[in-house]
Amino acid sequence: MNSQHSDTFEPRITAFVCNWCTYTGADLAGTSRLHMASNVRIIRLPCTGRIDPLFIVKAFERGADGVIVSGCHPADCHYTSGNYHARRRFAVFHDIMQFLGVDPRRMTFSWVSASEGAKWKDVVNETVANIRELGPYEAYRALAPDAVEPWPEAVDGLTPAGDQEPAAKEVAS
Amino acid sequence: MTGPAIAPAYAGVDELRRVARELLESGEVRVIIGWEDARRGARPVFITDPAEADKLIFDTRCVHNLVTYLDPRRDHVSELGRIGLVVKGCDAKAVAGLLRESQLSRDHVVLIGMRCGGVLEEGELPEPLALTPENVAPRCYGCDNREPTLTDHLLGEPQPEPPRPVMTIDERVAALDDLPLEERWAFWTEQFSKCVRCYACRQVCPLCICERCIVEKTQPLWIESAAHPRGNFSWNLTRAIHLAGRCVDCGECERFCPVGIPLSLLNRKLQQIVHDRYGYTASDDPENAAPIGDYRLDDQQEFIK
Amino acid sequence: MSERFFISETDLRGLTADLLDGGTEVIAPVATDICQSPSAVAATACTLDGSKVEIDYRQLTSADDLDLSRGLPQLSLKEFFLPEHEPLCRWRQKGTTVQVFEVPTEFAPRVVLAAKPCDAAALAVVDKVMNWDYEDELWNGRRAATTVINLACQVIDDSCFCTAVGAAPDDVKGADGLLTPVEGGYVYEPATDKGRALVEDFAARFSADVPADTIGGQADDERAAARARVADNLEIDADSVRDWIEANFEDPLLTHLAMRCNGCGACTGVCPTCHCFDIVDEQEGVGHGTRRRLWDTCQAPTFTLHASGHNPRDTQHVRYRQRINHKFSIYPLRFGEVLCTGCGRCTRVCHAGQDLVEILEAIDIAARRPRDAEPAEAAS
């Protein structure tokens, strides 16, 4: 990913956004041609209420350097109260993660409405800038068993499944 | 060197034995769950025969939160019939939690509440020791429910406050909070790396009542079940946040942890969070709604852009 | 056992240093005062100026860390042969082609020093199931690469019962040699070729000149005394226990033993002979991941949960009975020895008060009782 910039750090950021406000706000940023950093990958959900803290944890596990969670402003929730419940959940999660030693700047929580394409752009750019400053999330990646069980050397070609035994042995040596 | 003195049993043991006997004799309950004195110290006991009611004890060794046996999924307990349960104040909060979450009907259980003056950190001792700052269960300090209100019988006499432990849990949490972020991370990842994923913490928790724990869900595998640091971080984090606003601070998770992870620090931090943000403290009033699942229009949101 | 060597305290440390210098991994009990670590402030078990020693088998980084004076480590040696989790293979996929990487099954030589006899004996017991219908290459590879040297047990408490299940505090079962503490050092008795090789490779550290008054005298007395102390805790007839359990599977005694069990599974984690594992595929992303095996516990409902939703062991007392049944009846009937070496960890670790000493005693009493007598009372 982002291999074209191998010499500079390109943050990988996952955004969990609600369908009605932030996703639509990001659409509006598009229709308004608001240029922004390209480091964010959006995962669309119906509502912030649907966002389980495990999503964020899993994103870090999968190598995200930062996470954005964004949805409708209070009182704007398409589902009336999903974002209020999410707000409590995120507050608890935010605080406990900080207690565990996770830099809160790794997680951006924001309200971006369907009409706030420009705000979405700012949230994206600010988060990217913050994470760029913090650097890759090595501390979290160090938790991976990969850190102590490195992969065998990468190989160019892959062998068909039926043929795997010799190739694998060769690689493993 | 002289150790702490041996302390007498708390007042109310005789009453406890009498009430237990009467409840069993009248058939009001089929089993009394309380504490007994065994080869290795105090432990839970299930009494079905009124003649054995005298086995019951109540002293500083009665650490166990027996509410864990009310989990509706413990068929071998529930099939005995109506339960009489001996509870301390902290235990009664867990009963309230089960009632709140529709896991128990109030008339299924007779609660025998004991006025409590605090317990030891460990109950596996041949004799009840007097509480000292070194041996007292840290959670007992500042306990707000030493006389349970969610009871059918309240026994014993008012007890003095337990001693202040050498270091309270709040002080330990504060000490961690004062560390730089990286050191906190190092501390917790080291602690979690000890985890062997036996799930003792979950099994003994009176409020970990899921039929299938999230960690056992394999499709998708949100939490890796292998005891590597990554899986351990997710597991310990998730266990803790699942108890946010539900934890009653009985400390059983930490006591049962075979590798000594200081889980009560995490639990206490979460209690502080829900208290500071939502003004919620666990109580033994089942009508007192838990903070997660509820909201206010003006909940703090300073962390949201 | 005719061969006996003396090794001084200094030479044992020197031997350890030699091994480490030679690049051999050494595993031995290490005591850590957890209250001295920087994070001690927050570790609830500690007070600020307090001290709480945890003892574990660890891979040594220095010979100085070796601590031979302590009791049983928290966890058994099992984890060095069957790790809590280990990769079995890893895969990658591109399009429809899949590449599988298998893990190596050959391991570098290593030495376990001062193993507790109950822990070493457990290796020999588990060897049988690991080479029964399927030969476990990873287990066998680690076993072959490892020299295990026992230290005769000195620290015995009221949960030890190795002598009741055919082991002893000075056993060499499953080990390659035995160290017995004597004045100024240890008497070393090799039990296998691997054990003898240690003497050959580091001949300078050993002396064939064993002080006559130590072994055969004082040390033997201490070994006998240790055995007697363990035997005081529990004596059973393991064969009749085995047969009684098989014949009385439905006896209420077996299920009522487990009333207070929380099913936490801590006992199986700390048990040196519990060897059940689960295999999971850990996806690490799209098209790649690791197949990993990890400890499992028969005390968890999911252990026997069928895909249909049916669970043959769906309550805790049935699961607890399984644990007893497997250890003291099923395993001996199939492999000729009990799946327990009497280390007592399960009892010590159980804060609910499940006490294997007490339970085995109760079954033994039931087994000795004439067949037509009243059914036994629950141990509680």
Place this chain on the structure above:
Amino acid sequence: MSRIGVFVCHCGENIGRTVDCAAVAEALKDHPGVAHSEDYKYMCSDPGQALVKKAIEEHNLTGVVVAACSPHMHEKTFRRACDQAGLNKFMCEMANIREHCSWIHEDREDATAKAIDIGRTIIEKVKHNRPLEVIKIPVTKRAMVIGGGIAGIQAALDIADGGHEVVLVEKEASIGGHMSQLSETFPTLDCSQCILTPRMVEAYQHPNIKLHTWSEIEKVDGYIGNFEVTVRKKARSVDLDLCNGCGDCWAVCPSKRIPSEFDAGLSNRTAIYVPFPQAVPNQPVLDRENCTLFKGRAKGLKKDACGKCKDACLKNAIDYDTEDEFVVEEVGAIVVATGYKLYDVGREQPEGLKGYGEYGYGEDPDIIDGLQFERIASASGPTGGEILRPSDGKEPKTVVFVHCVGSRDIDKGMAYCSKICCMYNAKHAMLYKHKVHDGRAVAFYMDIRANGKGYDEFSRRAIEEDHAEYVRGRVSRIFRDGDKLKVWGFDTLNDEQVIIDADMVVLATAIRPNDGVKELAQKLSCSVDVDGFINEAHPKLRPVETNTAGVFLAGACQAPRDIPDAVAMASATGAKVLSLFSTDELEREPAVAVVDERTCIGCMRCALVCPYGAIEQREICTVDGQVCGHTAYVNPGVCQGCGTCQAVCLSNSIDLQTFTDEQVYSEINALCMWE
């Protein structure tokens, strides 16, 4: 094993310019589970859709990913195409590489890499999509219209004429709205009341229309096709069944100095009153806040201080003890037509607005707003249609009209254009000149926005035929100087300061959403925009729909609207509602939560957070029928698919179809490719 087809759209140049679509299609070919991948210039065109259909058949695809625009744009299009090709339509998802990629990035390499990632994410999701069937729910063929202005009346009439019952709810005592206050209407200068009142009467008498005036929306439950709306009928103190509107009550009312809302404060009314002579229903309401009797009761007087109206009423229609009444109306669709209010530009400003203290509005009686001028110009107004200034009743010889007071002013007012002021100012100037032939009408304007049919001609007529003086520039200050109002302005075309001695000033104050719209929107689960207008579902393609299915918008609740626009929107909502009512059953997306009864323990946390009350506790039984526990159950007809229940379920025993745990997990996985 999944067989996913990937279709990368160039969207002409829209995507193709910044994203190398061929490279994206090529890269995704090797993604595990992809059986086919191609790119095409316009995927949404007929030939493009044909490619999708052909590939589904040829490659026996189990899922389709269209990498193109936002799902909000064309998801339906491609799902339909899949359906036609025999693939369950819920096996098709959009990868948004236009709005979220090509339009917001410039670097081609970056954008292409990101487009590939986006494609992978959605491929991973689709691999876990499941074929679903649409949910069918019954429709209550009865509509509610909230707001009885011209938009509400029109919507109600259209739906009622279509054969369905309509409940029209109006918070004032009479329907008619702001249009009833207007004198004449642009661009035809026909009398507002002449065209409106017949409509009001028609609505009143229509057999399919049920009218609740002096009523507000208390609560909205349910969902499209099946709303339950609780209407608060405010205590009117007058029994409408008995009252014949004779007027004896207000004739005797001692409180006679209450500013009339209808006359925009330019005349007074009594405490028991009919808002205006043509009111519908033409029956009075008792304004309890200003009534002597109720003021006395509020002070705790034991004996009622008045009672004259009750004594005067021969029909015995007045009852001081009526209370608010709640009526639950079951309807299948709701039209919101709550209209607007004018920006009160005085010194005291709520909501962080700055106001226009320098214009002296609210401080000098001769500085008035547009609606007040309407009343002055109206034949039914306080002056009988004569143009007389409020302070002394003299005919003003110089009237200054100020455009854009609060509109198009980011600093002190609103950013938007209020749309109707250019036209009504031209109208006001003309009405004034038609009545005061020797008068001078001066208008300060920013731009003339007259873009409706006949609008430009109309505003030119004001200048060319009626000689209104148009000064392009802003007014900086208005203040009293003796008998005159000094209006300081600047003429930007002549680059000079202008000072006008005016007798009266009319401020074209901005249009704002009506009071209470935000609260109403919340009850309807609709969102409001930054200015407080209710959001439409799509600004161009779904302008009268909201994001809440079954709730539609007409008139100025959505944005400033003139009468033709409001009526057009109203008729559009009528068409929407009638088309909704054209089927007995409604098809809904199966994006609903489903409980796994095997692992649910019935803790009911899900029910606690469900905004729709869609979750209930259900007993579960063993095979022999014995109750052995309880679990949660989601009513699929009520569930709206937010998924809040799922995130609070500790064991993840509830799963939201179309956004399942497996789907989200897989999407996150796509972050980490081994390449």
